[in-house]
Amino acid sequence: MKYFEDIRVGDTIEIGRHTFTADDIKGFARRFDPQLFHVEEEAGARSHFGALCASGWHTAAVWMRLMIDHRRRESEAARARGEPVAGMGPALGVRALKWLKPVYVGDTVVYRTEVLETRISESRPGRGLMTVRSTGVNQSGDLVISFISTTFVERRPRSPSPPLSFC
């Protein structure tokens, strides 16, 4: 990951994309959200969603997975260039988490983050705080999920001060 100092408000990245299969949707839902429209095609068709669709918590969990994969790719690329890798986390929490449209079988959701705010941490020296808006958009351009989260990011280590000279 980039150091805090290298992150700019407005920076936008695509962290990855995921195509939701029926097995994928039902597998998550059987374990964590067994509402019938998340586990049975017929019940989905009869529901107000009109078809089997993913649990909102599933759509959010997929974001987390893609974010981890993205960070690992970034870290590996930095190491390959011989650059240091900044530490990140923990996350402080999430606000304004909205599920705006259902995610159906076969939908491909592209997840992006945009940096909304950066500020130096008052509580943790050596860390900054980065606030990002994360979104997921399906193949029709519909926003399906959106949320805002704030995470600690390591600051660039300061080079030692030059020796004081008295003249």
Place this chain on the structure above:
Amino acid sequence: MKYFEDIRVGDTIEIGRHTFTADDIKGFARRFDPQLFHVEEEAGARSHFGALCASGWHTAAVWMRLMIDHRRRESEAARARGEPVAGMGPALGVRALKWLKPVYVGDTVVYRTEVLETRISESRPGRGLMTVRSTGVNQSGDLVISFISTTFVERRPRSPSPPLSFC
């Protein structure tokens, strides 16, 4: 579920409890949040958390499961009493989702919800909106997760108006 009219601000319920095992924590994390402190004991011990701990999204997903189980128990009990069951959903989203303490192997989290606000829906006739704060507290009394969510709840069907009488 209760009809909207039967829900009172301040109503608090325990929806269920869950003990997080190592397999449980690693199983979720391998699929959705493979940060090392969520998948390996040794990495957890070396991390700022001090031990293997659950992904925050896992702690949230367990809430969803317990909430569905709770609603089903409530609905079955109402049907057994010959009472009608109110429809619920969809959820509009979540705000102020905070992971306040790590959830470690062996922790038992008790999940509760408290009704913060009820109001009649302006957009959907026949529905009300219920806003609840959901919390998870571990066996030491520490709050580990907290969030606020708003969901549609069916209103009690009106009995037909008595015939107008002109005198």
